[in-house]
Amino acid sequence: MRKRKWYERMSAAALIAVLLVNHGDMGIMAKAETIPALEENLEEENKKIEAETASGSNADEKRDTTVDSNETTESDLEKETATASNGKETPEIKRKMAKSAMNAEPVTEVMYSISQPTEGTFQVSGGSLTEDGENLSSLTDAFNKILSFGTDTNININFDNVNISSGAPGAPKLTKGCELTLKGTYTSAAEAFIIGSNDTFIIHNEANIKTVKTGSYVIGRSSAPNSTVIFEQNGGTVESVDGFYMYENDVISLNGGTINGNARGNGGTGSIKIKDGTWNGQLAHIKDIDIYGGQLNNTKDDTSTIAAIKECEEVSIRGGSVFAKNTKGKAFAIYMIKNTQLTLSGNIDVSASGTTSGSIYYGVASTYPVINAENVQNIGENFFVVPSDRTMEVNPVSNWIMGSKNNIEPRLFTDQP
Known part of the structure; x- marks a missing residue:
């Protein structure tokens, strides 16, 4: 490059x-x-x-x-x-x-369009291509054609109602690090994109992207364990049941629009930042979460125990809202583990609704890091801490939250077997 x-x-x-x-x-x-x-x-x-x-x-x-x-x-x-x-x-x-x-002429972004005139045929136009564009047999070929003109600029790609069925060639496989801005509408039967090299890939998304198959992520990997994906959701809607599987250095930023789907790491990997917009799903086993705007909601209607944030390592909430709801089962906004470092500041809106519910849940017989709430300005009236009986045996209440009488008033503590 x-x-x-x-x-x-x-x-x-x-x-x-x-x-x-x-x-x-x-x-x-x-x-x-x-x-x-x-x-x-x-x-x-x-x-x-x-x-x-x-x-x-x-x-x-x-x-x-x-x-x-x-x-x-x-x-x-x-x-x-x-x-x-x-x-x-x-x-x-x-x-x-x-x-x-x-x-000097200003450096401009390059714009391409991908359309689908017939099933299994993808037409690429714009940018450095001729007026008629070029017809290709797969989305991988379409992306390779676009990236062949250079990857040293932010490449804009508009999906003109592209739909990959289960019988068509698969999602585009990206084998060269690049920076993309995506627009339009794109539906994939499985993964939306596949990373095929240990490079850095930056995606600014404003498109409506949908993955249909359960068990398929928005971004899959193919022999690229050391790759890095930086995904910025700036508009549009991403809809995927399983959402994102995050590797060590991956970053997802929600700056606008909507994400419908979960995100999970592998024992504590990846970073998630929520500035604006709405994320409907669960964030689990993530290394670092920073919420300072927008909404994080996880809603179910079954007998399971759910959480909006579950078993993550470092969580900072300084704005926005975190909410979990389960009409038939237990629901908690934040499900703690023994090494969860939780920091609360500003105006806190962290709540849950369920057969048993709470803002923060301690379920394991273990001691936990003290929650840092020294810079909290206001805590909503629906903020509840819920420890299990096993937790109460080893972790006294006085060791849970560090704040002051000026910014933290006692709330409801409910025993949970």
């Missing part, structure tokens, strides 16, 4: 700011609000340089000091910089570099 040069990854305005600050023309930080001032300063610098050039020696007058033309190339600037006196860039060279940055 070719890495773009530093100046190719920056906007013209940002590059101007870096040039001016790095070369001492302004003693300020290059913040976004200073860009107009930087441009004005650049124009003043231009006038000064023109005046200095007009009064210079005959040798200096022979040099071309005009920068209104766009013909100055990157190579020309590099050569002039390399031969500048004392190894320093002259004001003229700095002016040319800044002017070149202002005239």
